[in-house]
Amino acid sequence: MNKTLIASIIAAGLSVSAGAAAEKIAIVGGKVHTMTSTGTLEKATILIEDDKIVKVGKDVTVSGEYRVIDATDKVVTPGLIGAFTSLGLVEVPSYGSGVDANASKAAISAAIDASYAITPDTSLRDITRIEGFTSVASAVSRTATIFKGQGAIVTLGNDDTPVTKARAFMVVDVSESGASASGGSRAALWVELRDALKQAQYAQNIRFTPQTEWHGLPVADVKALVPVVKGDMPLLVVAHRATDIRQVIALKEEFSSLNITLVGAAEGWRVADEIGKADFSVILNPESNLPYSFEQNASTLANAGRLNEAGVNVAIGMNTHNIRLATQNAGNAVANGLPHQAGLASLTSSVAKIYGLEDSHGSLKAGMTADVVVWSGDPLEVMHAPTNVIINGEEVKLESRQTKLRDRYLSLESDKPVQYTRP
């Protein structure tokens, strides 16, 4: 995207997620999982113009101006959305460099804002998108308090400014690790959290100036929580224990505007009906089936399937460097009771719903952002992979730092040192 275009888009007050490609693309003949009420269409066609999908259907005429991608015997899905990551915030986390995902020495908490730190020049962008992920939700993962701050929605297309929605959600941790950040006990944590939300309710009518008399949380933090208590900003709550999830439900009864999604929820299945009634979504790792701590004693591979059975909107994908493996995670959820369509939704439409993106991402229909992936077969099968990835209407090369390393070393026979081999 050139700078003039960015400037004009910003000037027009529009989203800056648009791709630069003006190409018209037709994806023809594939098995299309629309992830809408239309369901799955065999041998269907998708038409893409600029950065939008303009048509999805069975009997679509393709004129000569379209570049055709033959998807015969292939599977087509919306671009996958990484549900819970720190992508763009971290290059090498341990003993390494390029780490903005850890803000544990920050003086602020809820106000932490990932959008300022996210870079498209991370090797993770290409490595992740060639596996079918076209956008991610990204937030700081370590802080000193129960709040992990405000996360962002990020496109993995070729944008210089990849944040498509800053301050898109707030993360709070009420699990055992959250309790340790709150003095060591849930008995302190819940009082602290309620107090913070109360303060945000008071603060929503205050116009802060340096002269404002205010003796509560740091002003930046309380201001960040205002959209949360108003229900304008999704609140992601990390919780595992059934008891803790019941506390989250009680919190929702007290602060009725909260738009809550549970994260982790290892024991979610034990309170599946209550979660369903409370209308919470859940982001989980369906493979987590060990008692990593006592709060996860009842974790099981059946968690995703049981929550789905209770009508809960389930999203899958909690990782950063290997968020690309969420397809395998979802496949294992399917192997253990989640219906296959719910497995696909857990990577697409269910994620979009959590972040309020359902009108632009996570499904295939006219008017949606053209994030589309063509797969060699079932995306949840470990032996299948994308053959074409289109982000914001632009087909990206299936190339990454990793594929270049592979190509350099595929043959070890060379007269010259390896650094002269440029794949």
Add this chain to the structure above:
Amino acid sequence: MINKTLNKALFTGVSLLALATLAGCGEAEKKDSKEQDALVEINKDPFPSTYKPLPTQTTLITNVTLLDGIGGQLEDASILLENGKIKAVGNDISAPEGVKVVDGEGKWVTPGIVDAHSHLGVYATPDAHAHSDGNEMTKPVTAAVWAEHSIWPQDPGFRRALAGGVTSLQILPGSANLVGGRSVTVKNLPNRTMQDMKFPDAPYGLKMACGENPKRVYGKKGGPMTRMGNVAGYRQAWIEAQAYKEQWDKYYDEYDAGKNPKAPKRDLAKDTLAGVLDGDILVHMHCYRADEMVVMIDVMKEFDYQITSFQHGVEAYKIADKLAENNICSAMWADWWGFKMEAYDGIRENIPMVEQANACAIVHSDSDQGIQRLNQEAAKALSDGRRAGIDISKAKAWTWLSANPAKSLGIFDKTGSLEVGKNADVVLWSADPFSTYAQAELVYIDGGLAFDRTNPESWAISDFELGQAGEGDHK
């Protein structure tokens, strides 16, 4: 030399009694026993296995697609398990009378998976600090410690791994130290004690570690704080081990010659290092970077020992030819990368590229999650390799999970393939195990049915999980 004979005997199952006879043979007349003190012998097996297989029932599994674990695939095959061993494999096996027949129509049979890299039991769940027993982070060379002394058999992770078709596994100390201590190979059949799990007659391993971990842990605790410091540490340890071994060799030689030498003072750490120099203990070295692995190959040559495997080998693909030349296995993940600098160049084709160079490739877990789905890890590596133009069959890919890890652990004469006479470590999969949706349905260890997915009442439950929320659930 007695020393070497003893070692060989221990690992080939010759009884100590027979050995004593052997050692004395032909020498009695030469020596005056009154002038010699009793020979000081080091007991190489002070914590002997008390493993007892499950009760068995002669079983014929029919109509399956069978991967034999050494590169072969049979269609419409049957396999007969009898008295804990594989009795027959093929297309025309008649069922003996009274045999239990399992119709495997549409299903697959493979050897049980052997995981060459696990910390189950030494980093047990719940992962409270109280269970952190895998790294003796008190000094950089802790060859004296043995992982088996940290194993908690009630780790719920063993049972999860069983549901993933894992029948044997090597449990290693962690990678904080240059020399981390002895590893042990166990059957995935936890009982009351770790001795109950120990794989009978399996050789010991020695865990060593390259790179970032030792220098990170000791950089501010007296060193090493650099990679060159690491290498100095290994070399110094081997120099001392050589001297120790020479003392003992000399002692045995002089004793054999009828003299009455004084036995050297025992040193637990050097016992283990000398065991490596004698070829009895197998070195498994945590190493990510290609250049560091090649430095270690030179150290190996300098001190005349063999590195059996590099563990993780994230950059093995860069030196696969050298690994093949030096007969060193690489135990690898399918796609882990980037969590630290030395893992930054991880690629998805690492395993197939090692295979392509005819080097020994192993899919390992190093994870209580990964160990539950090693078949999927092999499937990913296989398909990534194929997309890169490396043509590998599913049958060949299964060697990464069975024969190759079994060879690297010195147990391939007993398990790791579906060959007649081998231990009946066998998995019946609900479908092609290269599919995400396939699950281990029946898992046999030494012919005993250790896991039956179709019968929840029969599932093993660890002590820890008894009486807790989720007890006996679908895990």
